[in-house]
Amino acid sequence: MRFAEHGEAATVVKLEEVELGQTGPKDVLVDFLAAPINPSDLNIIEGKYPLKPSLPATPGNEGVALVREIGSEVDSNYFKPGDRVVPLEAGFGTWRTSAVLPADCLYRVPSNVPTLTAATLTINPPTALCLLDKFVHLQPGATIIQNGANSAVGQAVIELATARKINTINIIRERPDWDEVSSHLRSIGATVVTTLDQALAASAHMPKPELALNCVGGPSATKLAKMLSHGGTIVTYGGMSLQPVTIPTPLLIFKDIRARGFALSINCSRAEKAALLEQLIPMAQKGAFSSQRFETYAIEDFKSALQRASEPFRGGKVVLELPAYDTCEA
Incomplete structure (x- = not known):
């Protein structure tokens, strides 16, 4: 082709x-x-x-x-x-x-x-692994939040985070098959599955997220940033909405929110990709990333x-x- x-x-x-x-x-x-x-x-x-x-x-x-x-x-x-x-x-x-x-x-x-x-195996799981490892040192019991949670990267994030006992707040759009998609995400370990509008209420019982993963942009990215803990980090790795990422000034001044970007194609050498696959393949052999x-x-x-x-x-x-x-x- x-x-x-x-x-x-x-x-x-x-x-x-x-x-x-x-x-x-x-x-x-x-x-x-x-x-x-x-x-x-x-x-x-x-x-x-x-x-x-x-x-x-x-x-x-x-x-x-x-x-x-x-x-x-x-x-x-x-x-x-x-x-x-x-x-x-x-x-x-x-x-x-x-x-x-x-x-x-x-x-x-x-x-x-x-x-x-x-x-x-060579794009989405390695991206998910880098997003969890390169920006914030997450301890078991920590919380992260992500939009586009039903994407391939989002699902890999859920599986990797679950294996590390990290809580996930997972935002997906309103959709005709909501029940089926949310049930699937919970079956692979999602802690909370919610819409953007309901994210704050749905996660009120959880620690504030230390890390936000954004593949959408626009108002969705802004909402993720607002939900972060003090000193939290939002990482943008996609822009499906084609809208800019906007971080309100008060979040930068008074909450010390950090905004980063990531692209596997430019942030990962062959040797680094091979090292990532060495970590991911044993999980894949046990059934991960097949859901x-x-x-x-x-x-x-x-x-x-x-x-x-x-x-x-x-x-x-x-x-x-x-x-x-x-x-x-x-």
Whole structure:
């Protein structure tokens, strides 16, 4: 799949045949099993994201692939045919059947990590882990608050926080499937699930949050900041509303609120991503990050997949199943 111009994904993305290059001595030939369609992928195609690949380009920033062949200088003790691998950096172009890739840009994933979990393991769970670790030292019993709690990052935050005995206040929008979504979030450990308007009342019995995680912006971000404890930190890692983050002056002066930003693609080297995966994979082997619901589409039906990924109030992550998927156990 490739796009030669920016625009609506379902319009500008085309399915094309491209000749594979030779496998160099330090390369690995892989067949992709599955690749998700993330909001950032759509933003890149639309030309609205800071990461701007040279055109024509193959979309897709994460996925899982099967090693078919390794180059003569690749360590056969680490990579061998049949291994599953994931990319260590963004911009790989994972929406394709096969690729020749540098071995040092890949990370081996154990076969007992479910395929769709592995395909969605390299962006959202690492982002969640960084959000919890890089800004505030959270002790067991501490409280955090987040909007967009039903997003993939939001769900990973809940699972990681629950494992650390950290309370979570989780804000989601009013939606037709509210009961189903809120029940799902509670089932993976959410302490409180509420709307923006009800967040203060719903969490009155809890310690004030030390950390707020914002992926929405606008009034939602302002409300998060107002709910923080003195000296609390709000971290913005997304802006789904396309509205600015506004922190009222009194919060800065009298509550010493701190505002930070985070983007995994620019704040995380390959070595750091590998270290994050070392922490996350044992959890994934025990079933973590598998609770989000997946909606799978064959690559031939990619237009339907792209349209579905653009719809609001989806019940799950849209994932492209690539031809090699049929050769593995999901």
